[in-house]
Amino acid sequence: xxxxxxxxxxVVGSGNWGSAIAKIIAENTRDHPDVFxxxxxxWVFEEEFTLPPTSKHYNGSSAGPQKLTGLINHYHENVKxxxxxxxxxxxxxxxxxxxxxxxxxxxxxxxxxxxxxxxCDDLIGRIVPYARAISCIKGVAVSADNVSLFSDVISxxxxxxxxxxxxxxxxxxxxMEKFSETTIAYDPPSEDEESTSSxxxxxxxxxxxxxxxxxxxxxxxxxxLFHRQYFHVRIVSDVAATSLAGALKNVVALAAGWVIGxxxxxxxxxxxxxxxxxxxxxxxxxxxxxxGIRTETFTEESAGVADLITSCSGGRNFRCAQMSIQRxxxxxxxxxxELNGQSLQGIGTSYEINSFLKAHxxxxxxxxxxxxxxxxxxxxxxxxxxxxxxRDPAPKL
Amino acid sequence: xxxxxxxxxxVVGSGNWGSAIAKIIAENTRDHPDVFxxxxxxWVFEEEFTLPPTSKHYNGSSAGPQKLTGLINHYHENVKxxxxxxxxxxxxxxxxxxxxxxxxxxxxxxxxxxxxxxxCDDLIGRIVPYARAISCIKGVAVSADNVSLFSDVISxxxxxxxxxxxxxxxxxxxxMEKFSETTIAYDPPSEDEESTSSxxxxxxxxxxxxxxxxxxxxxxxxxxLFHRQYFHVRIVSDVAATSLAGALKNVVALAAGWVIGxxxxxxxxxxxxxxxxxxxxxxxxxxxxxxGIRTETFTEESAGVADLITSCSGGRNFRCAQMSIQRxxxxxxxxxxELNGQSLQGIGTSYEINSFLKAHxxxxxxxxxxxxxxxxxxxxxxxxxxxxxxRDPAPKL
Numbered sequence: 001x002x003x004x005x006x007x008x009x010x011v012v013g014s015g016n017w018g019s020a021i022a023k024i025i026a027e028n029t030r031d032h033p034d035v036f037x038x039x040x041x042x043w044v045f046e047e048e049f050t051l052p053p054t055s056k057h058y059n060g061s062s063a064g065p066q067k068l069t070g071l072i073n074h075y076h077e078n079v080k081x082x083x084x085x086x087x088x089x090x091x092x093x094x095x096x097x098x099x100x101x102x103x104x105x106x107x108x109x110x111x112x113x114x115x116x117x118x119x120c121d122d123l124i125g126r127i128v129p130y131a132r133a134i135s136c137i138k139g140v141a142v143s144a145d146n147v148s149l150f151s152d153v154i155s156x157x158x159x160x161x162x163x164x165x166x167x168x169x170x171x172x173x174x175x176m177e178k179f180s181e182t183t184i185a186y187d188p189p190s191e192d193e194e195s196t197s198s199x200x201x202x203x204x205x206x207x208x209x210x211x212x213x214x215x216x217x218x219x220x221x222x223x224x225l226f227h228r229q230y231f232h233v234r235i236v237s238d239v240a241a242t243s244l245a246g247a248l249k250n251v252v253a254l255a256a257g258w259v260i261g262x263x264x265x266x267x268x269x270x271x272x273x274x275x276x277x278x279x280x281x282x283x284x285x286x287x288x289x290x291x292g293i294r295t296e297t298f299t300e301e302s303a304g305v306a307d308l309i310t311s312c313s314g315g316r317n318f319r320c321a322q323m324s325i326q327r328x329x330x331x332x333x334x335x336x337x338e339l340n341g342q343s344l345q346g347i348g349t350s351y352e353i354n355s356f357l358k359a360h361x362x363x364x365x366x367x368x369x370x371x372x373x374x375x376x377x378x379x380x381x382x383x384x385x386x387x388x389x390x391r392d393p394a395p396k397l
Numbered sequence: 398x399x400x401x402x403x404x405x406x407x408v409v410g411s412g413n414w415g416s417a418i419a420k421i422i423a424e425n426t427r428d429h430p431d432v433f434x435x436x437x438x439x440w441v442f443e444e445e446f447t448l449p450p451t452s453k454h455y456n457g458s459s460a461g462p463q464k465l466t467g468l469i470n471h472y473h474e475n476v477k478x479x480x481x482x483x484x485x486x487x488x489x490x491x492x493x494x495x496x497x498x499x500x501x502x503x504x505x506x507x508x509x510x511x512x513x514x515x516x517c518d519d520l521i522g523r524i525v526p527y528a529r530a531i532s533c534i535k536g537v538a539v540s541a542d543n544v545s546l547f548s549d550v551i552s553x554x555x556x557x558x559x560x561x562x563x564x565x566x567x568x569x570x571x572x573m574e575k576f577s578e579t580t581i582a583y584d585p586p587s588e589d590e591e592s593t594s595s596x597x598x599x600x601x602x603x604x605x606x607x608x609x610x611x612x613x614x615x616x617x618x619x620x621x622l623f624h625r626q627y628f629h630v631r632i633v634s635d636v637a638a639t640s641l642a643g644a645l646k647n648v649v650a651l652a653a654g655w656v657i658g659x660x661x662x663x664x665x666x667x668x669x670x671x672x673x674x675x676x677x678x679x680x681x682x683x684x685x686x687x688x689g690i691r692t693e694t695f696t697e698e699s700a701g702v703a704d705l706i707t708s709c710s711g712g713r714n715f716r717c718a719q720m721s722i723q724r725x726x727x728x729x730x731x732x733x734x735e736l737n738g739q740s741l742q743g744i745g746t747s748y749e750i751n752s753f754l755k756a757h758x759x760x761x762x763x764x765x766x767x768x769x770x771x772x773x774x775x776x777x778x779x780x781x782x783x784x785x786x787x788r789d790p791a792p793k794l
Contacts, residue, residue, distance in 0.1 A: 168667035179656065179783045180664035181671065229783060232668070259576065266710045267577035270565035270703035271629070274578065278697060299696035300675060306667035309706060313663045386576045386626060 004213035008037040009225065010104040012119065013111030013136075014044040014072070014093065017171040019082035021110050021136055024174070026091035028225050035215050035224065038090045041104065044069045045115075046095035049080045056084070069093040085175035098126045105214060106225070109154055109162070110136040116150055120157035129208040132217040133162035134184065138246040139345065142352035144359045147287055149243040161188040161207055164239045165226070166246040167302035168310040177230040183303035184222055184235050185242035187292065234301060240288040241297035241304065245280055248369075249308045250346035251353060252276030254331070255372050256312040257321025258382035272368070273312050275389050277305060279366050283353075286362065317346035325382060350376055367391060401610035405434040406622065407501040409516065410508030410533075411441040411469070411490065414568040416479035418507050418533055421571070423488035425622050432612050432621065435487045438501065441466045442512075443492035446477045453481070466490040482572035495523045502611060503622070506551055506559070507533040513547055517554035526605040529614040530559035531581065535643040536742065539749035541756045544684055546640040558585040558604055561636045562623070563643040564699035565707040574627040580700035581619055581632050582639035584689065631698060637685040638694035638701065642677055645766075646705045647743035648750060649673030651728070652769050653709040654718025655779035669765070670709050672786050674702060676763050680750075683759065714743035722779060747773055764788060 009029055011022040022042045029036035048065035051058045057075050071079050072093035076086055094100040097119065101107060105128060111119060116137065133154055141148040155162040167182030174180050189207050215221055219235040227233040236242065252273060259268040277298060284293045298304035312318050320338060324331040335344050354373035357363045363370045371388035374380035380388060406426055408419040419439045426433035445462035448455045454472050468476050469490035473483055491497040494516065498504060502525060508516060513534065532548040539545075552559040564579030571577050586604050612618055616632040624630040633639065649670060656665040674695060681690045695701035709715050717735060721728040732741050751770035754760045760767045768785035771777035777785060 168664045168671075170662065170664050173662040173664045178661040178665055179668060181668040223789075229787075232783065232787065234789070264575040265567065265570040266707040267565045267567050267570045268575055269710070270706040271576060271578040271699065273706060274565075274697070274699060274703040277702070281697075296696075299693075299702070300671070300678075302668065302671060305674070305696070305702060306671040309667040309670060310663040313666070313710075386629065390626075390629060392620075392631070 003035060003215045005211070005215075006033070006035055006037045007106050007214060007217070007221070008039075008041075008104045009106045009108065010041040010043065010101050011108045011110060012043045012097070012101070012123075013109060013115075014042050014078060014081065015110070015112065016081045017136065017169070018042070018110035019078040019085070019087065020169075020171040020174045021108060021165075022091055023082075023085065023087050024228055024231055025108060025225060026088040027228060030088055030090050032224055035221065040088075040091050041094045041100040042072075042091055043097050043100040044072065044093045044095055045111075047080075051079060054083075055079055067095070069095045082171065082175050097122055101127050103128060105131050105210070106217065107131055107133040107160075108136060109133060109150075113137055113139055113141070113150060116153055117157070120154055123158060127158060127160070129159065130210045131158075131160050132188070132210070133158070133160055134165050134186070134222070135162055135243075136165045138166060139349065140243055140247045142349070142356050144355050147244075147356060149240060151239055151243060159206065159208075163187070163222075164243045166242050166307065168306035169302075170310060174231060177228075179230050179232075181232045181234065181302040181306060182226070183242050183297070183301040184226060184233055185237065185239040185297075185303070186219065186222055186235060187237035187239060188217075236294075236297055236301060238292055238294045238297040240291035240293045241284050242301070244284050244288065245298055245304045245307060247345075247349050248280045248283060248353070249276075249311045250315075250317045250344075251350045251369055251372050252280070252308060253311040253315050253317040254321040254344075254346045254350065254376075255368060255382075255385060257318040257323075258325050258375065259385060260318075261322040261325025262382060269312065272385065272389075273308060275368050277308055279368050280304070280308075283366065283369075286365075287360075317344050320344055321346075330378075331376065346372075347376060400432060400612045402608075403430070403432055403434045404503050404611060404614070404618070405436075405438075405501045406503045406505065407438040407440065407498045408505045408507060409440045409494070409498070409520075410506065410512075411439050411475060411478065412507070412509065413478045414533060414566070415439070415507035416475040416482070416484065417566075417568040417571045418505060418562075419488055420479075420482065420484050421625055421628055422505060422622060423485035424625060427485055427487050429621055432618065437485075437488050438491045438497040439469075439488055440494050440497040441469065441490045441492055442508075444477075448476060451480075452476055464492070466492045479568065479572050494519055498524050498528075500525060502528050502607070503614065504528050504530040504557075505533060506530060506547075510534055510536050510538070510547060513550060514554070517551055520555060524555060524557070526556065527607045527611075528555075528557050529585070529607070530555070530557055531562050531583070531619070532559050532640075533562045535563060536746065537640055537644045539746070539753050541752050544641075544753060546637060548636055548640060556603065556605075560584070560619075561640045563639050563704065565703035566699075567707060567712075571628060574625075576627050576629075578629045578631065578699040578703060579623070580639050580694070580698040581623060581630055582634065582636040582694075582700070583616065583619055583632060584634035584636060585614075633691075633694055633698060635689055635691045635694040637688035637690045638681050639698070641681050641685065642695055642701045642704060644742075644746050645677045645680060645750070646673075646708045647712075647714045647741075648747045648766055648769050649677070649705060650708040650712050650714040651718040651741075651743040651747065651773075652765060652779075652782060654715040654720075655722050655772070656782060657715075658719040658722025659779060666709065669782065669786075670705060672765050674705060676765050677701070677705075680763065680766075683762075684757075714741050717741055718743075727775075728773065743769075744773060
């Protein structure tokens with residue numbers, strides 16, 4: 001029996017990863033019009049864009065700068081951030097944040113983390129109070145004495161429940177429908193009756209129930225919304241580890257890049273990844289007790305071990321770290337010369353995590369994270385990594 | 398206080414991996430003459446070898462074929478199987494198996510698995526009854542209705558306890574002293590007093606105690622014997638998973654090679670590896686109950702996740718599988734043209750594991766292992782892997 005009401009879905013953000021997720025969402029709302037309003041809004045931070053001659057839509061003479069939303073809706077392609085990928089007709093680029101989220105019951109957040117707070121501020125009072133959210137934003141917000149999950153930031157600012165999506169998800173590959181998996185962590189308080197965890201982050205006690213007539217937003221409906229033949233979804237309850245792993249893996253990827261840059265081979269890289277994975281697990285248990293954190297999320301889910309593998313294969317942090325050794329220049333210089341103004345997340349995360357560990361007196365318990373920081377600071381060398389991460393040398397007999 | 402008696406160590410086998418392990422062992426016995434007899438015997442299956450012009454020992458004219466043991470002992474290099482790597486002076490190549498193991502209290506087995514049974518048969522009555530062994534042999538012995546660990550085969554044939562060593566260990570990299578980690582699983586019955594597991598494979602009840610005066614063969618002494626600055630050792634109790642992972646990863650590596658051959662990218666490879674890792678875990682728990690098998694050995698140790706990563710980076714199974722797709726030829730043909738008479742372990746293991754799963758009616762519970770077999774058999778195609786491994790499609794709402 002079809003439900004009386006259908007969920008309306010909005011994707012907040014339209015970069016490379018935002019557009020790839022929006023494509024999946026729109027494919028699934030189109031395929032399941034019984035539970036979802038097929039038309040998906042995608043909020044686009046409006047900008048002007050000039051079609052490059054490499055675009056298949058370029059017609060020999062440039063039309064000059066045009067509005068990105070107009071280009072996306074006209075060509076059904078995010079010509080700037082996900083060029084070459086056809087987006088579904090039922091995905092609508094919208095430059096008005098307020099209009100894009102109007103009446104939406106499911107909000108997918110997928111924007112650069114520096115925009116999260118102000119975007120949420122702008123959304124206060126503009127969303128339906130019973131909306132549910134998923135954050136696809138990689139990383140965590142770290143201050144000297146606190147690590148916050150972006151899902152909690154969204155949740156607290158808007159007074160709605162927010163889960164997290166993360167995985168071995170290079171956006172371009174997903175856009176091209178090359179096979180991927182992802183992890184969705186979703187564990188709202190019991191109003192929704194799908195909770196299994198006993199521990200909740202603060203601020204969810206006043207969660208507004210979803211009105212009668214709407215399908216419950218649960219694991220089944222999220223799977224229907226995100227799962228594709230080329231994008232396999234597993235639903236877990238552990239939001240903390242799902243989010244944390246996506247930040248910490250970038251620190252490990254720097255170290256993996258360095259040892260490959262040193263010419264040390266696959267054994268060394270695998271060793272660094274293994275040690276890094278265990279420090280990720282340890283960090284989660286030490287600082288997210290009471291969040292229902294589970295070792296298995298790191299060691300068995302796409303958001304954990306698989307994302308780490310992808311990041312240490314050809315990810316940006318890995319590649320720049322490798323180049324910095326091969327060219328014998330500081331990684332900051334590689335970042336400057338190779339990334340066209342973008343920054344390496346691993347560097348920022350490494351400094352933030354180190355400040356946080358220092359503030360808690362726990363540096364020594366995370367030898368790899370600490371070694372990466374020391375190497376970035378020029379206080380240690382990558383070639384000393386085996387000694388720096390050695391926790392248990394051969395005993396004196 | 399130094400012990401009264403020192404352990405004598407013999408490496409049984411002298412291939413690429415055997416020679417690399419023998420080098421480490423001899424470095425450590427040399428560095429710890431208080432607990433080990435420095436001279437290490439390495440049993441070499443005698444053969445004739447002619448120094449190639451590429452050898453640094455080639456003097457312009459070939460001396461013709463010479464005995465391999467003589468070459469190894471003269472040049473301190475296994476010129477055939479680990480060329481270019483200087484072996485310690487205290488490592489002695491010995492073509493007599495009986496002489497090599499005489500009075501040895503620690504035996505390191507490192508030979509191709511087809512030679513294990515006959516070599517053990519030849520050793521019966523030739524070893525001291527209180528010897529302890531470590532098997533560095535990758536793989537498991539599979540028949541239609543049984544999977545045996547090589548460590549158990551050695552143990553039962555010789556009536557001594559045998560542990561296992563496995564990890565992300567490409568032998569040439571270790572020979573060159575590039576950083577690696579490994580896992581040693583050692584959990585003898587309680588005569589040795591270091592046991593933590595309550596479950597033992599059969600046949601150990603009559604274990605002969607190590608005579609008074611010898612240092613106990615425990616985690617500490619094994620770490621002293623194997624650990625180097627460039628070769629970090631972790632000791633665990635789980636012999637079954639340590640051994641199993643080294644066999645099953647080759648099946649996963651075939652699938653990983655196929656998806657890369659298809660041009661599917663790093664997301665897809667990481668997904669296959671994650672799914673494969675979980676099937677390895679499941680296989681272990683299903684068929685090695687009572688062996689003290691632990692999920693963590695697969696997901697957290699070098700013998701598990703790290704070895705899988707290395708094997709899916711540039712290992713032989715991975716590369717040949719990739720080539721078979723790129724060239725559109727059966728993998729058996731790639732094996733024939735690329736491997737110079739050697740065989741791909743992943744193919745053999747895949748067929749063996751499939752027969753075993755069929756015999757137990759469990760094929761459907763291992764969709765990736767089964768898919769690899771079906772693809773090898775030509776009954777399925779690599780491009781169907783996402784559907785073949787899909788266990789939990791989007792629900793009907």
